[in-house]
Amino acid sequence: xxxxxxxxxxxxxxxxxxxxxxxxxxxxxxxxxxxxxxxxxxxxxxxxxxxxxxxxxxxxxxxxxxxxxxxxxxxxxxxxxxxxxxxxxxxxxxxxxxxxxxxxxxxxxxxxxxxxxxxxxxxxxxxxxxxxxxxxxxxxxxxxxxxxxxxxxxxxxxxxxxxxxxxxxxxxxxxxxxxxxxxxxxxxxxxxxxxxxxxxxxxxxxxxxxxxxxxxxxxxxxxxxxxxxxxxxxxxxxxxxxxxxxxxxxxxxxxxxxxxxxxxxxxxxxxxxxxxxxxxxxxxxxxxxxxxxxxxxxxxxxxxxxxxxxxxxxxxxxxxxxxxxxxxxxxxxxxxxxxxxxxxxxxxxxxxxxxxxxxxxxxxxxxxxxxxx
Ligand SMILES: Nc1ncnc2c1ncn2[C@@H]1O[C@H](COP(=O)(O)OP(=O)(O)OP(=O)(O)O)[C@@H](O)[C@H]1O
Numbered sequence: 403x404x405x406x407x408x409x410x411x412x413x414x415x416x417x418x419x420x421x422x423x424x425x426x427x428x429x430x431x432x433x434x435x436x437x438x439x440x441x442x443x444x445x446x447x448x449x450x451x452x453x454x455x456x457x458x459x460x461x462x463x464x465x466x467x468x469x470x471x472x473x474x475x476x477x478x479x480x481x482x483x484x485x486x487x488x489x490x491x492x493x494x495x496x497x498x499x500x501x502x503x504x505x506x507x508x509x510x511x512x513x514x515x516x517x518x519x520x521x522x523x524x525x526x527x528x529x530x531x532x533x534x535x536x537x538x539x540x541x542x543x544x545x546x547x548x549x550x551x552x553x554x555x556x557x558x559x560x561x562x563x564x565x566x567x568x569x570x571x572x573x574x575x576x577x578x579x580x581x582x583x584x585x586x587x588x589x590x591x592x593x594x595x596x597x598x599x600x601x602x603x604x605x606x607x608x609x610x611x612x613x614x615x616x617x618x619x620x621x622x623x624x625x626x627x628x629x630x631x632x633x634x635x636x637x638x639x640x641x642x643x644x645x646x647x648x649x650x651x652x653x654x655x656x657x658x659x660x661x662x663x664x665x666x667x668x669x670x671x672x673x674x675x676x677x678x679x680x681x682x683x684x685x686x687x688x689x690x691x692x693x694x695x696x697x698x699x700x701x702x703x704x705x706x707x708x709x710x711x712x713x714x715x716x717x718x719x720x721x722x723x724x725x726x727x728x729x730x731x732x733x734x735x736x737x738x739x740x741x742x743x744x745x746x747x748x749x750x751x752x753x754x755x756x757x758x759x760x761x762x763x764x765x766x767x768x769x770x771x772x773x774x775x
Contacts, residue, residue, distance in 0.1 A: 417448025423488055425625055425657045426471070426530075429479035433466050433681075437527065440466040442680040444480075444686040448625070448674070450488070453651055453658045455668045458678035459691075459701055464661045465535065468627055470531045471659075472688070480517065486624055487511025488638030512695075531623035533614040534660075537628045541603030545594055547615055548602050548658050549585035552620040588616035592646065608639035615646065619656070628660040632667045640664060642669050653667070669693065 424447035433441040441463040445662040448454045456464045469475040471482055481499070485491055487510050494513040498506045505514040505527060514528035524530050540548050589595040593717050598606065602613060611631055616624055631647075644667060650656050662668050668675060668689075675692040677685040679701040685692050692698055 418674075419452045420447040420454065421449075421597045422490075422559070423450045424448060424490065425450040425485055426659065427481075427483040427485075427490075428467065428471070429481040429483070431467065431470060431482065432469055432478045433463075433475060434478045439681055440471070441477075441678075444678070444683055444687055445679065446676045447485075447657050448657060448681060449487075450657055451651060451655055452673035453647060453660065453671050454674045454676065455672040456659065456661050456676050457663070457665075458669055461680075462678040462701075463681035464678055465629060466681070468629055468659075468661060470534065471516060471524075472530055472627060473519060473524040474518065476516050482516040484514040484516055484524075484530060484625065484660060485512070486514075525623075529622065529624040529647055529770065530627060530745075531618035531621045531625070532627040533611075533618055533631060535633065537607075537610050538615055538748060539602040539610060539613060539617070542601055544599050545605070546582075546585055546598045547590060548613060548617055549582055549588060549739065552617045553581040553584065584620055585616075588619050591619075591649070592616045593642075608635050611635065611643070612646065615650075619650065619654070623656055625657045625659060628665060630661055632664040635664075640667055643667065643759075644733055647671055 404473050419766075426448040427445075428447075429445050431444045432439065433439055444463070444467065456467060458464055464477065469476045470480075471527060483495055485495075486507070491513055494506055494508075494511070498513050498515055499502075503515075504518040504523070505512060507513075512528075514524075516524055516528060516530070516761070525532075535684075540551065543551070586595065586598070592615065594609060594613055594616065602610065605613060611634075615628065615631065618628075620704065628647075630642055635643060647658055647660075647669060651658055660668075660672075672689055675685070675687065675689060676683060677692055677695070677698050679697075684697040684701055685695040687695075
């Protein structure tokens with residue numbers, strides 16, 4: 403097996419695809435929701451053929467970045483460049499930027515400015531596919547139908563936008579068979595072929611996650627964005643997911659950008675990790691660089707922030723709350739509990755070790771989150 407760090411490495415150097423061959427570049431991205439800066443002046447690259455992980459504590463801005471990349475949000479500021487074909491293609495990028503166009507395509511290459519494009523063009527033209535933190539399948543449709551719906555665009559074109567399909571023209575029948583073949587291929591790859599005719603909602607959770615990935619792959623993406631693909635999976639399912647993602651990268655040359663809290667998954671499969679905290683990049687590099695970065699450790703443990711609370715103060719709050727509750731004969735309310743859970747971060751899944759530190763961080767982020775994609 404090819405080690406992640408060796409993949410595509412020029413002889414004698416470590417592989418850093420994101421530096422010399424980025425499929426995606428996020429440049430000075432800012433996303434504001436009213437007064438809240440969810441992402442502030444963020445820049446990073448995603449290497450072609452790499453698995454890149456976007457990590458950070460809860461509320462760090464990861465999903466907001468995904469929503470900007472996939473067109474669910476229009477960024478307040480910044481440029482998001484998607485590239486087909488090798489290299490940075492700087493002249494093409496400058497030309498599209500200056501022209502006011504959304505994209506420019508040549509034979510095997512293309513440059514797409516995603517912040518200018520509506521979401522359907524981002525998936526169809528720029529070939530960026532995504533899955534969601536909350537699974538979004540068509541529950542009443544079979545697995546096969548879910549994968550055919552994902553191939554709606556080529557089928558509509560092949561049908562001549564209606565009549566070819568109605569009259570069953572040979573070109574449409576060929577396109578339809580190709581769509582079925584592709585769906586069957588991905589059902590096999592995701593080990594779901596035996597359930598092809600079952601409704602998607604009948605699948606167990608882990609299988610639904612695989613079906614989402616299969617559906618995204620049916621669109622033939624250059625970049626696959628996965629929002630917490632390992633959430634809710636057991637260790638065996640997580641290991642299978644790792645294999646599937648490596649397969650997608652190695653065999654299909656699809657680049658993967660994933661948000662993930664499961665550090666086992668992230669550290670094992672990622673070529674490149676970008677760490678956010680409070681919408682700002684705090685670390686960027688390979689797994690070893692990030693794992694040992696003091697900024698990352700501090701962010702995950704919730705220390706060294708501008709606003710801190712003393713543990714004795716929290717304990718006093720607890721004592722007061724319990725005292726009040728005893729007097730009134732009621733159950734203690736969550737006043738102190740909520741404070742202390744905020745202090746524990748309320749943020750990352752990475753467990754906070756029981757340290758003897760005197761201070762603990764208070765999470766002060768806005769909570770006015772709207773519907774989360
Ligand atoms: N549509 C929205 N309207 C207002 N605020 C929002 C919106 N979407 C996100 N936010 C805020 O932006 C910040 C970043 O949220 P985001 O969901 O991007 O973080 P995250 O890193 O993905 O968190 P998690 O790991 O919990 O999914 C949070 O403070 C959140 O409340």
